[in-house]
Each structure stands twice: as structure tokens, then as C-alpha cells.
Amino acid sequence: MVNRDFLTLEGVSREELRTILDLSRDYAAGLSEERPLSGRTVCLAFFESSTRTAASFELAARRAGADVVSLSQKGSSLSKGESLVDTVVTLDRLGADALVLRHPAAGAASLAARHTGAAVVNAGDGCGQHPTQALLDLYALAESWGGFDELDGRRVAVVGDILHSRVARSVIPAFRAAGMEVSLVAPRTLLPREVEASWGLPVLGSVDDAVAWGAEALYALRLQRERMTGARVPSVAEYAAYYGVAERHLGPGMRVLHPGPVNRGVEISGDVVLDGRSLVPDQVSAGLSVRSAVLTLATGARQEIPA
Ligand code: NCD
Secondary structure, eight states, X not given: OOOOOBOOOTTOOHHHHHHHHHHHHHHHTTGGGGOTTTTOEEEEEEOSOOSHHHHHHHHHXXXXXXXXXXXXXXXXXXXXXXXXHHHHHHHHHTTOSEEEEEESSTTHHHHHHTTOSSEEEEEEETTSXXXXXXXXXXXXXXXXXXXXXXXXXXXXXXXXXXXXXXXXXXXXXXXXXXXXXXXEEOOGGGSOTHIIIIIOOOEESSHHHHHHHTOSEEEEOOOOGGGOSSOOSSOHHHHHHHHOBOGGGOOTTOEEEOXXXXXXXXXXXXXXXXXXXXXXXXXXXXXXXXXXXXXXXXXXXXXXXXX
């Protein structure tokens, strides 16, 4: 059995993405009935708030046949001062095959991976990475266009609080590896310094500009006020005027995505969130198949990803 960590999508290849999305499609078509994860133990350790990611991983693991153990900050010995490493070693000795970790500190998942033989799946580490979110986004988008190869050459604008977003740091390399052209739409105060230095992506001033650029998909990010030190936008109303996705942006064929939770009327106007062109509900459903697929590959229960 070969365990494989899912820590980051930096450097992911097109073929790796295709393998994961193909297996996700098998799950969507009913592979879980064969219970590929039967006999495997998946430990969910969520040390930061989560609604959809935690529920999605739990269902994805159970449906595929795994035994599941769940820990949270409050109910675990972390609240008694136990270190992350000691917690990870304990779970390792209890026989976890996969450890799904959400943690407020960037780098926590890589640290955990150095202390366990279990596969570590990063479910969000501070402002670091959130690989399964990006994989399910790619899956929902690919399905809406008719398959993985349909992503190639399409234009997507990533809009909003890129600075604090682990989702942005995972979706941008995923979109690029799938052959998409990516632009960024954000105020300078919400862009990381590395944008100019190493990302080499166009930066646009508003969602209107993104539509004019030819975006076929708008990926809106939550304003992550819990991670901000000081005011980064003059006012929420002004932010929404430039960076909010509204009805007027939704020409024929436009796709709108958001990882959730949505601040309605800020990142996306209320009437658009559940509009027929919004993929937000499809993203949630995609999470189940994609996370079953990731846990299957992570625990070596099915074929390995090509090197
Ligand atoms: C994201 C997260 O927690 O990183 N949400 C999620 O996992 N669905 C995005 C966010 O909190 O803005």
C-alpha cells in the first residue's frame, strides 16, 4: 500500500488532474457502491471552523466504505495544550490510513506529513493551500462544459481577496495546469506581493473589465475579514461595486463560482448565488465525488497517480 499526501496544487500536472477527475467521475457514476475504502481508517481533524468541507469529507469517506474518526479543536487534547505533532503521532499509532487536516496555520499539513505514515490531505491551512476545493471547482467547471478537455484555452477571472485566500493559491495553479488562461481582479491591497514577481498574470480593475477581457467564468472569493489586520477596502459597498458579481455580468454561457460561505450582496449579488448560471450548488455536490477520489488515491486503495 502506497500512501500519497495531498498538500498543495503548486506544480500539479495536467495528467495528475485528469487522473483525479476521471476517478471522481467514476464515483459520481456509483463507484462508492463497491466501497473501495473498506478496511481503511480516515481521521478528520478540523481545527478551524468548517461547514461544507468537514461534512463533505465525512460523507465522502463513509460512502466509499472507510471507518471515520472525527476530531475538533474543542473536543480534542489540543485544547489541553497538546501539540499538533503529538496529536498526529497519536493518530498514526491508532492506525489512521489518511489524516484530513484543517488548521489555522499555513504549513500545518506539511508539518503533520513529516510525522506520520498516513496520507495527509490538506483541507485548508491558514492562507496556504486548499487543494480539494480547487479540484472540486475544476470538476464542476469541466462537467458544465462537457469534460476535462473543454477547460483548455478558456478564460477565468479570479475575483476578490486573493491575499488571504488559500483557495486562490490552489485554484490558480489548477486552472493553469488544465490549460486555462487566468486573470486576477482585486484591489492592490488584497493582492499578494508575489503576483508581480512570479505569477505573471494580468491584473484587472473590476468585474466589468474581466467580462471585457473575455472571461467565461468568474471565480469569486470571500472577503476574509477574520484574516485581515486593519481595513483593506474603503467600504463594503464600494468593494461590491467593483468586485461584486452581479446580474449584468452574466452574459450567455457565463459561469459563476464561489467556494462558500458566500457573503451575499458583497462577493455575489443575492439573486445570482442560486441563479441557473451559478455553479455554487454544483461545487458542493462535486465535493463528494472528488473527495472520495482523493481519499482513494491518497490511501493507495486504487491506482497511483502518474509521476
Ligand atoms: C473556504 C475555506 O475555508 O478556505 N471555504 C471552503 O472550504 N468551502 C473559503 C473561505 O472560507 O472563504
